[in-house]
Structure formats: C-alpha cells, structure tokens
Amino acid sequence: MLDSSLVQSKFVGRDGFRWWIGQIPQVSAQGNQVNGGGWGNRSKVRIMGYHPYSAVELPDEDLPWAQVLLPTTAGTGAANSGSNVKLHPGDTVFGFFMDGDNAQIPVIVGCFGRTSQVPSTDYRGPFIPFTGYTDKIKNDGSRNPKNETNEQNAASAKAPRNVSTQQAQSIGPKEVSYFRGIGDIVSFATTSPSSFINKITTEVNNLVQKIQKITSDIKNAAGRVKDLINKEIKKVTAKIQKISSGLVGSMINGLYQGMAPVLNAGLKALYKTVYSTVLAATKIPAFAHRAGVAAQAALVKPISEIQNLLPCIANKILGTIAGTIGSVLSSVVNNVSNFVSCVATQFVASLVNFVIGGVGSQISSAMQAVSKISGGFSVTGFLRGNSSLIGGLIGSLSCNEVSQNNTSNVQQWEIGKGAKQDPGIPIDDILKSANEADALAQSAITLGESVGGLANSIGMFGILNSSISSPSLAGIVGACYAGPPVTCGKTKINIFGTNGSGATAIPVFGSIVGTVGSVIGAIITNSGSGYDFPPFVEITDACNQGYGAIGRAMINDNGEVTSIYIVSEGENYPIGSEPEEHIVENIDVVDPGTGYKNTDIVQDNIGIGNTYIIETTPDGKITKIKPINILTATTPAPATALQTVTDLPTFTVKSETGSGAIIKANLAPKPKSVPQGQIEQNIDCITK
C-alpha cells in the first residue's frame, strides 16, 4: 500500500476541497488567544460532522485552531492598516480545510449572522447556540441596549435614543435614553432683572425630573436611592440659595426706596407737630424751631441705623434660607409628580414669604425706633402690596440705550430638543399666592390650629401637601393640580423670539395611531408681526409625551409668519379631537438649489404620487412649484378627489442638472367641495 501522503500534491484544492460549518467554543477554550498572548487571527472551532457532540469525548481545549481569512477591505495590519476579527464564543462559522480530506487545518472564511431566534443563553454544550457575552465582555443593557443579533430589522442592534429617561421607559422595555441630561431645562444668562425667578423655577423643575429618573416611588425610597435623592436636594438647595440673593436684594432695595419718602414725610410732619406744640406753649418761634429741629435730630441716628442694616439684612436672610429651601424642595419632590406652572409659582411664593418674614423681623426693632415718623408704615404690608418688588431692579433706559426685551433671543433650552419658549414670570400670581398662603396660615393659627413649623414660617402652600397631586383637584378651575395629567389635550405650537409677537399655528397630524400621531404640517392661524428673523417654533403637549417634531417658520418682508414647514414629524403627539382631513395647498421653496431647468419635474409621496412643474431663474434656482396633476399622471379625476395627506409629504425633484433644492409642503384643510372651475386648471401635461 502506498502511503496516501506520498500522492498528495500539497496544494490547496488539488487534494480535495472540503467546506465545513462549525461553532466557536466557549472562551475558556481559547487560552491566551483572547488574553493578549495570542498568535495571528485564529480561533478554536468545533466542526459539524468532524468533531463529536460531546465535550467529554473531545474537550473544547483540544479542538483545532482555525485561521481566519479577512476581507481585503479589512487590512492585514501592514502599514497600520487593519481591523480586528470580531468573532465571539457561540458564533457559527463557515470555512474550508487547507489540507483537504486530512481535515486538520481549518480556515474560517465567514460567519452566519445571529437572529433573534438564536438563544442568547449561557453555554450548555457543543453546537447549542449560546451568548457571545463573557465575564470580560458584559452589558447590563442600562446604557446600551443588550443585543446579539444583526438582522435587517428594526429590532436588531437597538440603539439608545435621544429622549429623556422617562420617555424611553414609556416607549418600551428595551428603550434607553442616550444621555441622562436630556429633557433638562437650561436658563441662559439674560439681561432681564427678574431672571432669578426663571432660574429658581428651572432648578426646581429639573430636580423633579431628575428625582423621577432616580425612582418613580419616592415615598418608599430607602438606602442608596434615598441618599441619591437627598444629595440632589442638597445640591439644588445650595444653588437656589445663591439664586435667591437676587430676590432678597430686589425686595430689600424696593423696601428702602419705598420707605424713604414715607420717613421723609414723617420727619417733616414731626417738625411741624413739635413746632406748633412748642409755639403754642411758649409763643416763641425760635424756641419752637429749635425744638422741632431737635426732634428731627433725635431721629437721625435711628434712621442711620436702618441704613446700616442694609448690607446685613440680605446676608442674614440668605444665611438662614437654605433650611427652608431644602424643606420645601423635599415637599415638592414628595408631593408633585407633574411640574406645572402653579408649582413654580408656589415655590417662589414660599421664598417670598420667607424673605418678607426675614426682612420684617430683621428691621422691626430699627423701625420701632422711628415709629414717630413712620406713620404706621408696615414693612411686611409694604412688601406684600408691591409685586414689582419681586420683579427686580428695573432701571429706565437712557436715550442711547437699546431695549433688550427678552422676546428677541432664546432664554431657555431643553437639552436634546432645543430652544424653549420662556414661560414668562407671573409676578402678580407669585405675590398673590404668597399672600394667600400667609393668610391661610395666620387664620389657622388664630383659630388655634397647628399648621407645622414650615407652614408657620412660609404659609400654607399646596406644594407642602400630598393632596396637590390628588385627582380630585384635576379640572377644578383655579386649583393647582400637580398630579399626572388627566388629559393631554391637543399638541400645541409655540412661536416665539426674534422680537415679534402674535403668531399662532395649529398642528396637522398624520401617521395616527390611536389618539397620538406625528406632526406633518402646521396651519398658521395668525401671522403675527414684528419678526426680524424667522421665529423659533416649539411643538409641545401638556403630557410631554410627544417627541421629535421640528418645525421651522418662514416670514415675509413685513415680519409676518407666512408658513411653518416640518423638518421632522416626530411621533406620539396627542391629537386631541377627531382630526380633520388636509391637502397640500402649496409648496414652500426653502432652498432654491441650483442648476435646475424649467423642464424638471417634482414628484411627491402622496397616494401613488403627484407631479409638479417648476419655474426657475436663468441660473437654475427654483422660484415656484405648481401642481400639474393633482391626482396621477394617468388618471385625471375630479378635483373633489383632492388627496388627503396622511403622512409627512416629501418631494423628489427629477433633474439631471440641478441639486440642492429643499421644498416642503404647506397643508390646508381639505375643502368640503371644490368649484368646477378649478378642474380646468389641473392640466395633465405628462400624458398629453
């Protein structure tokens, strides 16, 4: 018998060519190959039909090494060009034997992608699919969704997405927010004298959101979760303490400005009183004058004492306000599940009451000393009666100063989303809330009721009580309800900034699923005026459940908003009542592009597609787009059959020369009936 090796050619393929399918065994079989001491690109492999199904019969460690062939685009490592092999335990691989029927030198040429039907479990035995995760390649799925498939479907290789943690949780179990700060509000630096109020409310709002990211069950939080909550409250307390100095300074300044003329008048009246009294007694004007002056002079030091208090009052109040801020924040965190505007109002009002109480007590003895001339001036009464004191030091503009009204630029920003409309500062509401809470507390105290230490010092606010989130409050006019929204209402479009005002619009919905949908258009209901540039557009809803709808406004030379086009339709926006039907009314040329010809056509994605013709400038910029067949090129139909738009309309310009045009649909309610005359205008140019 001839030794078979003597007749072998030792050339790949000439001694038989054997394909095989195998499995990468568990990582423990790979030895130093996976621990930094490997050689080449190779892996142990258990080959079907050649190796037993039993790891006892042939342990993984004794399997042959298989070389891995790389695609030419991967690089070999030469000249710093290369990429590593990404095979993992449990992968099913495909290859051939370099030595033909000897089957001792396997080569891996490819691998089979995993599907969702491949079990992602721990290793159980040879050829049974198992996970590619190991002790050193771990993923708990909290920051990057756990995934072991690369199928061509929407569920494969799930990515984190740009939504808040709460939104991600409500979208689905595998959804992950890609940054925990998403959804937080940032208040920018501003020239507004009352910006501190916005800063305070922003901090409280963000705290509520952040705590809800930590846990949805705040009342039962314990251990590390409780520590995290307390840590956040402490951080925000310190921040609000600092911001509050603006509020304190503003109120003290206003008090002194208001008090000065009262004391001045009192001082003058005192002179008159003393003068007339002494004159009546002595009949000597010089005596009377000296007595009057002496009476005034006796009050110079007490008045000076009031001025001397000026630098100290603010610091003393700020030094003690932290405890109250922390307590109120804890109440808000415990009691409020939806940060509505009245919560912000009450929070600031509680600080106002603390400041009023603090100023009153700090200055009371000094005021006692000037009681002769204060005419019963009540510090707390004055502070409670002037909402402008809360609003900050508003100086008048000099003739060369340009008004920087805060409608010109962006005041607030939502991380991940963009510019947010400034909610405004309800200064009157803040003072009203402060006074009502104080009156409630005083009334209860008068009746001998126990109101608690916190309510005693700042008043009885709804945010201090869990009933503020009671559904029984929902729907009551004037009540502050901070529980989960009972109804989301309808999605709103806010138009703001660039010095204009008055523009309003309503959304058009498409891609509707149940009671929610995407925003596929916007109908201008008021063009507003005074817009220097296209204003900002914010699409929002009361439940903060919609996300991703982005609109941009267009204005005319008169500073009026002419249209809003949709850049991204978003999803999950509450549609409110039964939606109307809409059609494409006209088309906005957002960017005219270049190089287009009048013979180019535009097609949309509505129904089976409509066709439009364009008008261009001599240098190929699109100036106008007009429909030529409102239905289809081959099926002219009555205009009453104008096609209803149900999804975001998109357009394709068919051109061999042009590029860069961006065109967007402008939607309008579908007419109930269309006059016959319009049919004649819809000339089908393609089929003629």
Added chain:
Amino acid sequence: MAQRPIKNQNWQGRSFTTFGPKFRIDMANPQMGLNGSSVYDLYAVSDNGDISLIGLSEGGMMHVYNDNTIEIVGGEKSETTGVDIMITGKNGDICITAEKNGQVRIRASSIVIDADMDVTINAGNNLKLKAANKIDLQSNIANCDALAGNLAPQETTFMNKVLKGTYVSDLAAGILGKKL
C-alpha cells in the same frame, strides 16, 4: 405611547457598526428622538456606565454629550500669538452656563470683552471689581445709583432721601460723625 407606523420609518437607509457593548456607530437610524431621528451617532459607554455621544439629528442639531469632563485642548505646537481654540457662532448667541454650583472661570494674561453695543453684568449678590493698580472708567455719561456706600451720590442714599428738605439734612453728618 405609540411610535409612528413602521412603514413611515426608513429602515432601508440605516447602517450600523457595533464594536461590542462599549462603542457603536449608528447611521440614519429612523427611531425618533427629541430633535428628530438620528443622522449619525457615535456612542460609547465606559465600564462605569459613563456615556459619551457625538451625533447629529434630523432637526439639524449636533449633540456632544459626556457624563464626565469634556477636555478640549489646542495649540500645543502653535505659535504663541496664534489662535489655539476658535469658537464662532455665525448668526445666533453663544451661551455658556455653569449649572448647579459651578463657576464660569476665565483666566488669561489679559482679557478683552468687546461688545458692539452694551455690556451687562448682573450679579445676584455682590459685584467685585479689583485691580492691583488702577481702575479707569471712561464714558460720556457715568452714573451711580446706590442706597449707601462711599461711591453713592448724596441724592441717592437712603439717609439723604429721608432727610431731604428737613432741618437736619445739613446737620446729620455732624451728628453721626461721618458722611451720609
């Protein structure tokens, strides 16, 4: 909670490469985010769960997020008079905000603030200007409005407002032994 119908999501255009659980590149992922769906995302996660993301969304916003410090250093080899880091807003504002209890700190051998129009500095509490040598104020008009202090003009102080027009307005400084 309902996502838009899958027929309206362009999965055909999506492309991704994942490099294990710590880093992924995702392109044209149609899943919706706050600023529209994703054009691209470079997404990384550390063993400690810290995130780093650079991405662009269809709303046109580029995001750079990082759970911990973002370090930008330029100019190690540039000329001393050159520009090492250039940040420009072509049309809108440049907003820098230090949240919580952070400070905005700027240090340089000299600092220039050059505003075409007004410079406004708001301090919730104190504003301190300290120069080791001198402070020059130059303007066509310079005003000071304060209730007290040695820079406050007589007519704006609290004491003067209270004493104005009384017989002790001229005597008060003598009574107190100091300027009002």
